Amino acid sequence: MAKKYAEAKTHEWRDLLEQHTFMALAKGGKCGQVKVGAKTIVDLACGEGHYTRALRKAFPKAERVMGVDISEKMITLAKEKEENKPIGIKYVVQDVREEAEAKDEERFDLATAAWLLVYCKSVNELKEMCKAVANYVKPGGRFLTIITNPQMAFDSEGTPKSVILGEMQSNVLSRYAKYGFTVSVPSETPQEGDRLRWSIETSKGPLIIDNYYMPREAYKKSLMEAGFEKIKFYPFELDPNREGFGRNFAIAPFSHLEDANSNDKKEFYQDFLDYPPALCIESWKIRLQ
DSSP states (O other): OHHHHHHHTTSHHIIIIIIHHHHHHHHHSGGGOSOOOOSEEEEETOTTTHHHHHHHHHOTTOSEEEEEESOHHHHHHHHHHHHHSOOSOEEEEOOGGGOOOOOGGGSEEEEEEETOGGGOOSHHHHHHHHHHHHTTEEEEEEEEEEEEOGGGGGOOOSEEEOOOTTSOOEEEEGGGGGGTEEEEEESSOOOTTOEEEEEEOOTTSOEEEEEEOOOHHHHHHHHHHTTEEEEEEEEOOOOGGGOSEEOOOSOTTTTOOSOGGGEEHHHHTHHHHHSOSEEEEEEEEOOOO
């Protein structure tokens, strides 16, 4: 499973759209327009360290960079990469929610948690997770995360999925298949905690990831109650330096292109941009008066 997660990150959209947007925000506002420093960084739910390494490289002068994940297998993979090519990252196995109250000097200027909040099955769980995350962030510090776009759950375009006894009926949003994944959403109006199932292609078979529907307002309110402000949502943007024609470097058959050498990136990813399946959230921890 850990290797499937790692391979799923090789899809082209995860670099050209997801990572481009997420790292631009990390480096300073939308599209990196304003440079923001960070001496201490923690990557929560870091997995095998994909974003942890990207953050370390983006902030070479950072004094402390740490990756945290509940999975020992994920941390083992992350540590192996650090040992093979040391860049100054500490990895620890830890449940974000079980962290004891941190001292001020143990908190971080920047905390990231790509795809962490999407595992919360209720608003109460979401509030608890946001409070746990806030414990890692210094007053005046930032928190960045990625979530499944709640609006996608209202998308009626899709292929109806056969109903399994005891499970809800769902639509498979097939418009994303050309990017190497599909998402199943409820056929009826989504309710708090309804499942949003991602199926991402890998060479070892599809990686199935279950996220849970929460309205956008629930994310905002939960972050505010945890002590964050200036909460903004951003859809993924295509890296402008990678637009135009060019070879799709995604591992076959992920590209789903007839001719990978004549791929107009902007045209190819227009459905993704028009119907964003995911969003970034940026927020700031309230400063103490």
